[in-house]
Amino acid sequence: MKSSAMRDLMAVTARPEVISLAGGLPDTSTFPPDTFAAVAQRIAAESCAKALQYGPTEGLDETKDCIAAVMGAEGMQADAEDVIVTTGGQQVIDLVAKTLIDPGDVVIAEGPTYPGAVPVFSTYQADVVQVDMDADGMRIDLLEEKLERLERDGRRPKFIYTVPSFQNPAGVTMSLPRRRRLVEVAHERELLVLEDNPYGLLRYEGEPPAPLFALDGGVYVMYLGTFSKILSPGIRLGWVVAPPPVLEKINLGKQATDLCTSTLSQLMVQAYFERGRWRDYVDSLTAVYRARRDTMLDALADHFPRQAEWTRPAGGLFIWATLPDFIDTTDLLARALRDNVAFVPGEAAFLDGRGRNSMRLNFSGCDEESIREGIRRIGEVVTEQMELYGTLTGEHEAARPTTPEEPGAEVLRMPTPEQRDRRSTGR
Amino acid sequence: MTRVAVLKGGRSLERQVSLRSGARVEDALGRLGHDVVSIDVALDLIRRLRETEPEVAFIAMHGRDGEDGTVQELLEILGVPYTGSGVLACARATDKVLAKHLMVEAGIPTPEFFAFNETAFRELGAAEALPAIEERLDFPIVVKPSSQGSALGIKFARSATDVPAALVAAFSYDSRVLLERYVDGRDLAVSILDDEPLPVVEAVPRDDEFYDFEARYEIGRTDFACPADLPDGLTEQAQDLALRTYRLLGCSGFARVDLMLGAAGELTVLEANPIPGLTETSLLPQAAEAAGMPFDELVGRILELALERAPA
Numbered sequence: 128m129k130s131s132a133m134r135d136l137m138a139v140t141a142r143p144e145v146i147s148l149a150g151g152l153p154d155t156s157t158f159p160p161d162t163f164a165a166v167a168q169r170i171a172a173e174s175c176a177k178a179l180q181y182g183p184t185e186g187l188d189e190t191k192d193c194i195a196a197v198m199g200a201e202g203m204q205a206d207a208e209d210v211i212v213t214t215g216g217q218q219v220i221d222l223v224a225k226t227l228i229d230p231g232d233v234v235i236a237e238g239p240t241y242p243g244a245v246p247v248f249s250t251y252q253a254d255v256v257q258v259d260m261d262a263d264g265m266r267i268d269l270l271e272e273k274l275e276r277l278e279r280d281g282r283r284p285k286f287i288y289t290v291p292s293f294q295n296p297a298g299v300t301m302s303l304p305r306r307r308r309l310v311e312v313a314h315e316r317e318l319l320v321l322e323d324n325p326y327g328l329l330r331y332e333g334e335p336p337a338p339l340f341a342l343d344g345g346v347y348v349m350y351l352g353t354f355s356k357i358l359s360p361g362i363r364l365g366w367v368v369a370p371p372p373v374l375e376k377i378n379l380g381k382q383a384t385d386l387c388t389s390t391l392s393q394l395m396v397q398a399y400f401e402r403g404r405w406r407d408y409v410d411s412l413t414a415v416y417r418a419r420r421d422t423m424l425d426a427l428a429d430h431f432p433r434q435a436e437w438t439r440p441a442g443g444l445f446i447w448a449t450l451p452d453f454i455d456t457t458d459l460l461a462r463a464l465r466d467n468v469a470f471v472p473g474e475a476a477f478l479d480g481r482g483r484n485s486m487r488l489n490f491s492g493c494d495e496e497s498i499r500e501g502i503r504r505i506g507e508v509v510t511e512q513m514e515l516y517g518t519l520t521g522e523h524e525a526a527r528p529t530t531p532e533e534p535g536a537e538v539l540r541m542p543t544p545e546q547r548d549r550r551s552t553g554r
Numbered sequence: 555m556t557r558v559a560v561l562k563g564g565r566s567l568e569r570q571v572s573l574r575s576g577a578r579v580e581d582a583l584g585r586l587g588h589d590v591v592s593i594d595v596a597l598d599l600i601r602r603l604r605e606t607e608p609e610v611a612f613i614a615m616h617g618r619d620g621e622d623g624t625v626q627e628l629l630e631i632l633g634v635p636y637t638g639s640g641v642l643a644c645a646r647a648t649d650k651v652l653a654k655h656l657m658v659e660a661g662i663p664t665p666e667f668f669a670f671n672e673t674a675f676r677e678l679g680a681a682e683a684l685p686a687i688e689e690r691l692d693f694p695i696v697v698k699p700s701s702q703g704s705a706l707g708i709k710f711a712r713s714a715t716d717v718p719a720a721l722v723a724a725f726s727y728d729s730r731v732l733l734e735r736y737v738d739g740r741d742l743a744v745s746i747l748d749d750e751p752l753p754v755v756e757a758v759p760r761d762d763e764f765y766d767f768e769a770r771y772e773i774g775r776t777d778f779a780c781p782a783d784l785p786d787g788l789t790e791q792a793q794d795l796a797l798r799t800y801r802l803l804g805c806s807g808f809a810r811v812d813l814m815l816g817a818a819g820e821l822t823v824l825e826a827n828p829i830p831g832l833t834e835t836s837l838l839p840q841a842a843e844a845a846g847m848p849f850d851e852l853v854g855r856i857l858e859l860a861l862e863r864a865p866a
Binding site: 459512 | 565566567568569570571573672675676681684706707722723724725727
């Protein structure tokens, strides 16, 4: 995260008494311990020495078979030679950035974008240009405008970073026409796209639009996949598929970073996949998360004031809520922490100071009762601040909860903050 | 060798900074040959203190609980001597409104201010007094929570339309906030060690319009000058004001007093911090260093002062 103030606040959210809707955690308590034991037993019996040894930088062939199965489930085919197994999906963002970005280079991202990508882009000193979204994901018309403007300035983005399905943090999904257009734009302008797809299989309703990688055939689209959300984030296993010249550089970068991805983790995935039940587990997760999403949406309708708006994700882990613009969600988090509840302040998802009146809410990491209670508490402090604001301005608009009429329409409209709000003397 | 419990972390919003201060203090105490007990303050604080039986506690906590007298009170009950100021001084210094009232009464210059509880707005219609306050203080007005130690929640209102949101933000941290006249000028800090002022540190923000929370703890965001290059006599004046503030609040051991040097050369005291940061970039260690006292010696001295003060 960009701001250390927020980092300091987030440090408090980790305390056990806090209901944290801030994380992006899958619920690993749903994984059957018996299966874990059987997988470990099998590795001990059949490939103990191998599991304890270094492996090839690009990953084990056995793991790549599993990756092929996961990608196949979403209608994609990738050549095993074009795949590198990584230490989680996060490493892909880091390696791609490391490989492609020189200080000052432009990277295009959604606004809001994945908060975990923000420090990566900052580390490599990218100039991140964020493109607004609506309920159908990134506005490709705005993207093209930005690309035009950049071209006039003689600047060529190094790549476009997108989470097209159940975007983190906004929860929205890019429509198929926009996906097609994005791939066309990439081809027309010979621009690389990094498709980050951790949640594609966690769909709770509707039909999935084709991944960008499938539409493009892996020419300009680099693909980031992960086992974190369909199996376990603790095994730290992700992968990247990229065109050969980029892949070579990523390979060199990975060698320098950590030589290879954990062999033990890779063999665990292989042993797990060989049991042939991985889709069943994804289905069970989907059922659990669907119910939690519904609980959170209901709780939002019950407890958030009618001036608040939020997205209705058809999958994934997050809901993005936007409050009246006089509420700063970083300060609100400080207040909410007094009531032992946490969320991610919207500014974490922007590099330009926007998002200050929005928040990311996670519904996968807590049980339904905690979700209801957490949203109730947040709703209470939001209502309290709105009433106080009303008292201060003499506008006594009732902050009573109702469901917004046009969900998703205006939620992602991010007002540009004036410098005035940017704090503080520090004294 | 003394058994020292280093208290750090806790639930304060400055937890992270405190963990860094604490870690650094622990290293120093280790090098000085003490037996260090590291305690991240939580529900088991009393039990851990009883189990480990430290001869003295080094409080490396910032903000709520650690700096406001709460932990000091608990240590008094347990009879464990501790570093820094006592309960009353902590309570006075942490409450900026109280501290500023005391300064005004003692003739120590501090920027003009008005303070309100949330109830004043909710129940007494204090909002109607805002225009009068705004006229009196002039824009920009600094709006801050009374008790938050760091820059969290501090907002600048550049015009009347900014004031309500700034107040809402400040009330996120405390039920009492103050509106303060903004002093445009240089940011100074005078640390006091054992009733003696250390060299003046000036914090020079690099790129931000205002010296913000982020800059405060991140290496490279702010340049520090120590001793600050000040016009004739001002160093002594700043040190004198800081020492008077320190004594007024009843601080002991060490503290840091933050001042502003206005454009016209006038000094004002903003606040006193009973437990200033002890991280790599913190101002007290920098000032001690400038006075020829390396970090380990500073930590050793703070500890000695605590033991000297303790009843035999």
